[in-house]
Amino acid sequence: MGSVKSDLSEVKSELGSVKSDLSEVKSELGSVKSELSEVKSELGVMKADIDSIKEDTKLIPLIQQAVSEVNAEVIATRDTLERIDKTLTVHDATLDMLARRSIDQEAALKRIK
Known part of the structure; x- marks a missing residue:
């Protein structure tokens, strides 16, 4: 037990x-x-x-597309500005030449009088 x-x-x-x-x-x-x-x-x-x-x-592809479009616009704007700048340079030279002619013509008129 x-x-x-x-x-x-x-x-x-x-x-x-x-x-x-x-x-x-x-x-x-x-x-x-x-x-x-x-x-x-x-x-x-x-x-x-x-x-x-x-x-x-x-959203990345949309952002890339937007950046690409903005780049294209920037390039186009830059090209336009370059053309405007060239045109202004030519116009400036033309205006300078015209101003000299005008002065020469005024001087010639004064001599004639």
Whole structure:
């Protein structure tokens, strides 16, 4: 009978140890669940960020096209300005020549009088 009591006491002790281990496993499982919940939340944020980046990326071709069009306009405007500058240079020289002729003609008129 003493042996049965001893065996029963040993089984109780082992059962207590198993309960303690089970309680520890439950606690760790709760911790894992909490961490998993955090990871899930962070994944949701990352997915939202990725979706936002995808939307922004869709705009890149439109932006490139706009930049290309602006560059073409800038080049055309620069060419136009260069032509205007050349024309003004020619006109300036013509006006200078006409002004000299006018002065010469005025001087000739004064001499005639």
